[in-house]
Amino acid sequence: MKTHRLLPAALAALACAGLAGCGAMPGSAPAARAELKPTTGNTASGVVDFSQAGGGVAVVAKVSGLKPGQEHGFHVHEKGDCSSGDGMSAGGHFNPDGHPHGPQDAAHHAGDMPSLKADANGNAEARFTLTGVTIGSGATDLVGRGVIVHVQPDDYKTQPTGNAGARIACGVILKR
Template sequence: MIQALSLVTIALVLTACASTPTEPSASAQLMATKGSTVTGMVKFTQKGSVVLVTGEVRGLAPNTEHGFHVHEKGDCSSGDGVSAGGHFNPNGKAHGSHDLGEHHAGDLPSLKADTSGVASFSFESSTISVGSGVTDIGGRGLIVHRDPDDFKTQPTGNAGPRLACAVITKS
């Protein structure tokens, strides 16, 4: 009788674990554009009302800063990243800094490469989402630019050519 009760308890616990909803997530495998060696991996995890963005980008020039944006289209077919379109901006906002005031949903904090040309990062964004809503980034493009974002020039931030491109894929 005790063994049967234990098996029922274990079965209930396993069922509860299996039915617990997981947080929506997505990932992006950055591939170098023509003439670039920049690659990386980025993970997006919905945590309540914010998205945790973590990742690492390699092949950047040492000690440099780079514009980093979600773009409209999940299309890297052009070889130079231009096929990904402009910044993802479903709410029609002006371009700006992720950390200050109004900005495109796709305006992310700039990447900062270390002395080895690697940018490791972890930040939260309340202007994008994973899984639902107009700000859902699933199927969109992710771009690393050559230059720092000036956060002023409309609508691009004057961040220069695209060094790496990825399609954001829901997990």
């Protein structure tokens, strides 16, 4: 009978899968996910993954059902509540430090994220790192907050919302 060197790695992978993802393994970086669902009359949906990475939080977003070729405002909101059909139950932008709304390279709300840019098919993928937020502890914790995709681009100037318009998708950030 042959012994395979890959057997321990395969067993580790199976164990990891049995724990609903490696983010659940002891000693791994805190992780969270928001599953975006369309608000009433809209089609945008997707998933946003968050993982603690050094002094920030890495974000990976995959969203479909957007207006092709358009930018869409994208924010973490203060409440993890998507119960209203228009997404307004998620409250305002997550802003525990009281900063003005703005782009990542200036003073901004903790929940201000780069806009999503849809391709010709209405799909968007984004990867970036947020600073000043955490997963799982403290006043800047993203867990239990809402994620909103807006119908229009964020102008990063208009206070306090960025003039991004209606909310077309909403999801709640849950620890993984």
